Amino acid sequence: MADFTYANIAREMEVYGYESMIKSHCRMCHGGCGVLVYVKNGKVAKIAGDPDCPINHGTLCSKAIGSIQLVYHPDRLTCPVKRTGPKGSGKWQQISWDEALETIAEKILQYKKSFGAESVVMGYGTGRENEAVIYRFANLLGTPNVLTAGHFCYGPRLATTIITCGSNPIVDYENHPKCIMVWGNNLVISNPDCYKGEPFSQALDAGAKLIAVDPRLTRIAARADVWLSLRPGSDTALALGMLNVIINEDLYDKDFVENHVHGWEAFVERVNQYPLSKVEQITWVPKEKIRQGAILFATTKPAAIQWGVAIEQQINCADNNRSLLALMGITGNIDARGGQVLFRAPKIRNVSRFGAHNMLPKEQVEKRLGGNRFRLAGNFAIINPKCVWDAILEEAPYPVKMLFLISSNPVMTRANARQVYRALEKVEFMVVSDFFLTPTAELADIVLPAATWLEMDYIGDFWKRHGYILPRRKVIQVGQCRSDHEMLNDLAHRVGQGEYWWETFEQGLDYILEPMGITWQEFKKMEYIRGELKYEKYKGKGFSTPTGKFELYSTLLEKWDYDPLPRFREPPESPYSTPELFQKYPYILITGRRQPGFFHSENRQLPWLRELHKDPTVEIHPEAAEKEGILEGDWVIIESPRGKVRQRAKLFAGMDPQIVSAEHAWWFPEKKDPGHGWEESNINILTDNAYKSCDPAMGATHVRTLLCRIYPEKHKGNR
Amino acid sequence: MTKYALIIDHTSCWGCKTCEVACKQENGIPDGIKLIDVLEDGPKIFDGKLDFIFHVNVCRHCDEPSCVESCPEEAIERRDDDIVVIDDEKCTGCLLCVEACPYDAIAFDMENNVAKKCNLCHHRVDNGLIPACADNVCLAHCIYFGDPDEIQRRINAKHLGGERNIMP
Numbered sequence: 001m002a003d004f005t006y007a008n009i010a011r012e013m014e015v016y017g018y019e020s021m022i023k024s025h026c027r028m029c030h031g032g033c034g035v036l037v038y039v040k041n042g043k044v045a046k047i048a049g050d051p052d053c054p055i056n057h058g059t060l061c062s063k064a065i066g067s068i069q070l071v072y073h074p075d076r077l078t079c080p081v082k083r084t085g086p087k088g089s090g091k092w093q094q095i096s097w098d099e100a101l102e103t104i105a106e107k108i109l110q111y112k113k114s115f116g117a118e119s120v121v122m123g124y125g126t127g128r129e130n131e132a133v134i135y136r137f138a139n140l141l142g143t144p145n146v147l148t149a150g151h152f153c154y155g156p157r158l159a160t161t162i163i164t165c166g167s168n169p170i171v172d173y174e175n176h177p178k179c180i181m182v183w184g185n186n187l188v189i190s191n192p193d194c195y196k197g198e199p200f201s202q203a204l205d206a207g208a209k210l211i212a213v214d215p216r217l218t219r220i221a222a223r224a225d226v227w228l229s230l231r232p233g234s235d236t237a238l239a240l241g242m243l244n245v246i247i248n249e250d251l252y253d254k255d256f257v258e259n260h261v262h263g264w265e266a267f268v269e270r271v272n273q274y275p276l277s278k279v280e281q282i283t284w285v286p287k288e289k290i291r292q293g294a295i296l297f298a299t300t301k302p303a304a305i306q307w308g309v310a311i312e313q314q315i316n317c318a319d320n321n322r323s324l325l326a327l328m329g330i331t332g333n334i335d336a337r338g339g340q341v342l343f344r345a346p347k348i349r350n351v352s353r354f355g356a357h358n359m360l361p362k363e364q365v366e367k368r369l370g371g372n373r374f375r376l377a378g379n380f381a382i383i384n385p386k387c388v389w390d391a392i393l394e395e396a397p398y399p400v401k402m403l404f405l406i407s408s409n410p411v412m413t414r415a416n417a418r419q420v421y422r423a424l425e426k427v428e429f430m431v432v433s434d435f436f437l438t439p440t441a442e443l444a445d446i447v448l449p450a451a452t453w454l455e456m457d458y459i460g461d462f463w464k465r466h467g468y469i470l471p472r473r474k475v476i477q478v479g480q481c482r483s484d485h486e487m488l489n490d491l492a493h494r495v496g497q498g499e500y501w502w503e504t505f506e507q508g509l510d511y512i513l514e515p516m517g518i519t520w521q522e523f524k525k526m527e528y529i530r531g532e533l534k535y536e537k538y539k540g541k542g543f544s545t546p547t548g549k550f551e552l553y554s555t556l557l558e559k560w561d562y563d564p565l566p567r568f569r570e571p572p573e574s575p576y577s578t579p580e581l582f583q584k585y586p587y588i589l590i591t592g593r594r595q596p597g598f599f600h601s602e603n604r605q606l607p608w609l610r611e612l613h614k615d616p617t618v619e620i621h622p623e624a625a626e627k628e629g630i631l632e633g634d635w636v637i638i639e640s641p642r643g644k645v646r647q648r649a650k651l652f653a654g655m656d657p658q659i660v661s662a663e664h665a666w667w668f669p670e671k672k673d674p675g676h677g678w679e680e681s682n683i684n685i686l687t688d689n690a691y692k693s694c695d696p697a698m699g700a701t702h703v704r705t706l707l708c709r710i711y712p713e714k715h716k717g718n719r
Numbered sequence: 720m721t722k723y724a725l726i727i728d729h730t731s732c733w734g735c736k737t738c739e740v741a742c743k744q745e746n747g748i749p750d751g752i753k754l755i756d757v758l759e760d761g762p763k764i765f766d767g768k769l770d771f772i773f774h775v776n777v778c779r780h781c782d783e784p785s786c787v788e789s790c791p792e793e794a795i796e797r798r799d800d801d802i803v804v805i806d807d808e809k810c811t812g813c814l815l816c817v818e819a820c821p822y823d824a825i826a827f828d829m830e831n832n833v834a835k836k837c838n839l840c841h842h843r844v845d846n847g848l849i850p851a852c853a854d855n856v857c858l859a860h861c862i863y864f865g866d867p868d869e870i871q872r873r874i875n876a877k878h879l880g881g882e883r884n885i886m887p
Contacts, residue, residue, distance in 0.1 A: 006855035015846045058855040062740040188733035198858040222771040596736040654762030
């Protein structure tokens, strides 16, 4: 193969006649891969992976390549629009940026004056690395209310890791863990926060042992040495059971426990309340399997746990995370080479500093919606969505008058979609910034055309915990689209925050980089910057927690009046917590299985990606399907006590026959009416957002495990 | 003469389907037609254990291609470097090759009335470039292009646990 090399840039340029190749940093998911963007006739012509990027080593996912179809999509919004008919009428009129931003500024100032800044709620979804500017804008405005996915996605990982050990421990795949326990995660498809499937795959190829914890047989579970197929929602119990084995069979790291842990005795007492016989009953995993997994994990060094969002979207959110942290900690894998590392970011102004949290007046912090109810979340500036919908609908504890949602589609992606829809219908003024007129945007007053990652300069991954920052370089301009950063920088001047912002947002990038003594223009010429790499930092100066120790017993949770130790709570709906309901809804519904090509509610309109997976699909075990009269490919109704939706049945034998697994965030951009089919297959019509079913500390909505029934949609004659 | 092959190490495939989209980007194939197709196999019982694997279906560029034999228009040719190429211009849409292929690896473009299959990106290979799907897009590094014997050696080495499989 002497003549062939991967990503042969010079040959590509010559053979295809590209004008230029710009290296950049993709942002089609929460990941951030290095990419090569080839340009021809002023347009993006090809996207390939950057072999020099330490994150993805030249590999990509389908979404990165699909970006070409996103930027030039015929339905894409390319200028600001205002609604001219009633909400949901689909009547829009093009307006100038000046008119749009002046109108928005006027409304913000008017609501702030009449109802307080807290009546204006800013929000973002998972998408465009805009969290830092949005928090900055909100904090300087004086609103404590930024509505994000943070209550049940990544926010819990940050909050629980910070209170336990000071930062989020990231798997050190580069140094090849010898054992990887993948817990409720399918990272080769989802490429979640701080991770890519590629380094994981390499670590396995290098011979790592693999433990998979998942109710479903993913390919990862199929390749695993041990697959623990647990009952959905029983993760904390399983982790406590494994801890029980590790402690009572004396497999923990004595030195770490003696010198670096807070609350050992109380912790052991708690763990002893979870003997394997009890854990087997709760989790449906045989005792011997649990023991086998625990021993493999504890005796193979270094070992790491790959975790993700699935365990956070549960009533046990914080305790799921905390019990997994305990597993990482007492086995001595925290901050260990090839284990999981508290990586240091480069010395820049970090997200928290840039987000200007210290500028929010204390009396405004006190007004954070749900701040007293969900106190772990509140201390990390995170709010539970129902608090916002209630404040709009009930005007309690005070009215929310304006929503400003940036890359967020809560009609599809938040629990109890019908309540979300009612709230968005009622709110007095709503602005959305997005690529398309989504079902959420259709309810807005003004929609702003957002730039994609190919249309902006930015410091990629500067909020992450893997220790790298990478330049995202602007390649093209599409219509009048603007990045959220530039848009908010402009708007900030119009609402009187000008002194804290910049003439152009490039100076904002300079401000982030300033502590390193470089400018954006200089950084732009670099490949990436990595923070200082050091292991076992705690041995010198302890952990960045109140006790300086790894807090198995959380002094902060105790201070906020929560149980300082992890414990298992039965899911709000289950065969055990609601046996009567289970008679009527005899299946355990799990939601949110990831598909290649999609990122939550995004990308259904991109032909290359939609072709990978045309329809919303619900998996049902062949035995259950037979019982319910369901055939492969049938459209079926999934029904919970809160509503019903349709998805297409796929028979799947890789799970307990009592489980049904549905996809989330499906809408149909090809349906041109303003609803775009938001009610048809939207699994969040079935989910509940009652406060009592949320994680008591984090406010995570329990969207992953509920009860349902399922039956063929025969009347439509669709077989 | 150098021989070329595209070999996929199925046991390593994660089913991410990036290869499918890389192929679309390179070859501009219409919606509904796939020259490379990632298929699920299972979950089902293999050797007494519940298993689940992906199979990537793509033209095998056979030693004795039945598609070449079947084509009355001589539109399919096996080149000296072992790449089997179908020529759109010569194809009359008779579908005989689609039926002849034992691997179900030839698709049919109804709109343009032509058979479509993986030509191993011969337009790239002839210009010194690796086929789109094999050009290091795959996160499992499980799509190999080059000399078939050499590929098999690399796959074996990988499964023995060791090779850091970044560059050819």
